[in-house]
Amino acid sequence: MTRTxxxxxxxxxLMAIIALCSLPVQAQDGRVKFDALSHLEAKASETVDVNxxxxxxxxxxxxxxxxxxxxxxxxxxxxAGLKGVFVRHYEFEKSGAFTESDLxxxxxxxxxxxxIVGIRSKxxxxxxxxxxxxxxxxxxxxxxxxxEPRQLTLVNVVGPVDLEKLIEMxxxxxxxDLELDxxxxx
Numbered sequence: 001m002t003r004t005x006x007x008x009x010x011x012x013x014l015m016a017i018i019a020l021c022s023l024p025v026q027a028q029d030g031r032v033k034f035d036a037l038s039h040l041e042a043k044a045s046e047t048v049d050v051n052x053x054x055x056x057x058x059x060x061x062x063x064x065x066x067x068x069x070x071x072x073x074x075x076x077x078x079x080a081g082l083k084g085v086f087v088r089h090y091e092f093e094k095s096g097a098f099t100e101s102d103l104x105x106x107x108x109x110x111x112x113x114x115x116i117v118g119i120r121s122k123x124x125x126x127x128x129x130x131x132x133x134x135x136x137x138x139x140x141x142x143x144x145x146x147x148e149p150r151q152l153t154l155v156n157v158v159g160p161v162d163l164e165k166l167i168e169m170x171x172x173x174x175x176x177d178l179e180l181d182x183x184x185x186x
Contacts, residue, residue, distance in 0.1 A: 030133050030141025030158035031084065036105035040090045040152070043097045048089035054159075057082050071172050074165055082159035088152075095125075095149040103147065106154060110143050125149040132161075139163065 041047050052060070057079045065072035090098070110131040117130035126148050133141030142157040 029083075030156075032086070032106060032109050032141075032143050032154075032156040034086065034088050034106065034154060034156075037088060037090075037098075037102060037152075037154075040098055040102065043092060044090040045093050046089075046091040048087060050085065050087035052086075053084045054082060057085065071169070074168050074172070078162060078165040078169055082157065082161075084156075084158040086154075086156040086158070088154045090152045092150045097150070098152055103145070103152075106143075106145065113141065113143070 058076075060079065061072045061075040064075065092098075107129075110133070113131040113133045115129060115131050117128060119128040120126070127145070128147075129143075129145040131143040131145075132139045139161040140159065142155075142161050144153075144155040146153040
């Protein structure tokens with residue numbers, strides 16, 4: 001191999017490494033981009049768009065509970081280190097308003113995360129996924145994806161998440177009163 005060829009080989013390898021290192025690292029800070037879903041707003045009959053970053057998160061417990069209570073203290077501890085909470089909810093008049101490729105645009109950002117929950121109902125066409133970004137034993141990012149034929153909900157929590165405190169708050173607000181046997185009751 002000539003000296004020029006050797007140089008070009010090393011230079012090409014270096015450029016490839018630099019290119020790989022400079023690629024945007026999707027959602028490695030815990031933030032998931034929902035931009036690819038913005039086209040759904042025009043199709044939806046109802047939308048919810050929540051973007052709450054750290055400074056505002058710190059005052060929400062007092063706004064919600066209005067004073068010193070156990071629930072307020074728990075919520076303050078829960079949001080203490082969070083960088084943000086981002087929610088998108090779309091409700092449609094009919095099924096088929098969004099596609100699997102719309103969901104894949106979000107899922108592709110969390111491929112390196114741990115999928116800790118995956119629930120799928122073929123009969124009802126419902127899917128729930130929970131993905132976590134871990135830093136050692138700490139959760140530093142959370143994505144909840146809930147899909148129904150006419151609804152799509154995404155919740156992204158950025159920053160350290162204390163699951164015990166999150167469950168405590170969910171119980172306080174009744175969020176854990178799920179109807180898992182909904183089909184049997186109907």
